[in-house]
Amino acid sequence: MRANVDLGYATVALLGPRRLTQRLRGTYQRAAAGVVEFGRPDDLSEESLRGVGFAVVAFPAADANSQSNADADAGWHRALAAAGAALPVAVERVAETTSGSITLVGGGPGDPGLITAAGLDALAHADVIFADRLAPEVTHELAPGVRVVPVGKRPGHHPVAQSEIQAQMIQAALSGETVVRLKGGDPFVFGRGGEELVACREAGVDVHVIPGITSAVAVPEHAGIPVTFRELSRSFTVVSGHDPLGERELEHLAGLSRSGATIVLLMGVATLPQTVSGLTRHGLAGDTPLAVLEKGFSPDERNTFTTLATAVVDTAGCASPAVTVIGPVVDALTRGTRTGPTGPGSGSVARS
Numbered sequence: 001m002r003a004n005v006d007l008g009y010a011t012v013a014l015l016g017p018r019r020l021t022q023r024l025r026g027t028y029q030r031a032a033a034g035v036v037e038f039g040r041p042d043d044l045s046e047e048s049l050r051g052v053g054f055a056v057v058a059f060p061a062a063d064a065n066s067q068s069n070a071d072a073d074a075g076w077h078r079a080l081a082a083a084g085a086a087l088p089v090a091v092e093r094v095a096e097t098t099s100g101s102i103t104l105v106g107g108g109p110g111d112p113g114l115i116t117a118a119g120l121d122a123l124a125h126a127d128v129i130f131a132d133r134l135a136p137e138v139t140h141e142l143a144p145g146v147r148v149v150p151v152g153k154r155p156g157h158h159p160v161a162q163s164e165i166q167a168q169m170i171q172a173a174l175s176g177e178t179v180v181r182l183k184g185g186d187p188f189v190f191g192r193g194g195e196e197l198v199a200c201r202e203a204g205v206d207v208h209v210i211p212g213i214t215s216a217v218a219v220p221e222h223a224g225i226p227v228t229f230r231e232l233s234r235s236f237t238v239v240s241g242h243d244p245l246g247e248r249e250l251e252h253l254a255g256l257s258r259s260g261a262t263i264v265l266l267m268g269v270a271t272l273p274q275t276v277s278g279l280t281r282h283g284l285a286g287d288t289p290l291a292v293l294e295k296g297f298s299p300d301e302r303n304t305f306t307t308l309a310t311a312v313v314d315t316a317g318c319a320s321p322a323v324t325v326i327g328p329v330v331d332a333l334t335r336g337t338r339t340g341p342t343g344p345g346s347g348s349v350a351r352s
């Protein structure tokens with residue numbers, strides 16, 4: 001890669017397979033006013049090349065002099081000519097091997113003691129850590145000089161866009177760094193870990209996943225709620241309440257719950273009034289136990305126990321992050337010991 005190019009105010013078009021152009025992107029972003037990538041000659045047109053002042057064809061370095069590279073080069077030149085673009089064109093031979101890697105680490109539900117041994121080991125060997133807001137604070141295990149980049153949403157700060165996080169991690173790995181992406185809970189439970197894994201693979205980056213303990217199970221457990229319990233619940237459904245649930249989802253969940261399933265809602269505080277009224281509309285009994293478990297495993301954790309009928313009033317002051325549990329398991333371990341709510345406004349709040 002050319003390290004010292006200065007392309008001033010030109011936009012550069014990188015032409016070639018995405019796994020190769022992605023490797024060049026960072027270098028050209030630093031050198032030029034803008035970068036656009038094209039994976040196929042057919043994508044070139046007068047319109048799509050508007051503003052482009054320079055083009056780079058990317059080849060795999062391994063078979064630099066092969067016939068297929070010569071054919072691809074000719075194909076790109078033909079397509080540029082057909083698009084009416086008379087641009088300077090350079091060729092880059094892109095090495096596809098790198099010692100860098102990305103490990104998606106599940107950090108568990110917030111207590112640094114609840115990250116796995118494999119996760120700690122990955123952290124100890126990282127050059128750079130991209131940490132989510134809900135990831136646990138793990139600092140003493142880190143290598144000296146490690147960079148920690150906070151990328152999660154924090155109050156008063158703009159979150160870093162998902163595409164930007166992915167681009168930064170991939171760039172770091174391609175430059176040879178050992179990257180850890182530290183997430184709350186498990187990377188594959190509403191953690192966007194799946195899409196990050198796909199992006200890493202597409203970029204040709206060596207990528208691994210280390211599971212974590214999900215808050216969907218651990219936060220209820222910590223509050224004394226088993227998500228399954230013999231003869232009370234033999235399944236549990238984990239649902240995102242980030243967006244209001246649709247009518248069919250509510251009907252389905254109410255049916256599941258009536259047949260004994262536990263419902264666990266993540267990101268469901270803001271939409272709880274809609275969820276509660278929807279489940280009620282679809283026939284879930286008002287005395288169904290419900291708990292909102294805020295900020296589990298932190299000094300500010302707070303558990304609110306109520307019922308479907310009284311939930312909206314009793315949880316009005318609840319805030320994210322919280323796990324909501326609906327079903328008889330909420331009371332499974334405390335029957336007769338907790339002063340259960342019996343009417344509106346009587347939800348019991350426990351701080352531990």
Ligand code: SAH
Binds near residue numbers: 213219265268322
């Ligand atoms: N991948 C994560 C979930 C990410 S979605 C996991 O497996 O746990 C973020 C949501 O998880 C929050 O809005 C909240 O519903 C829940 N959550 C995560 N950590 C939590 C905690 N310590 N206490 C309460 N809820 C938590």
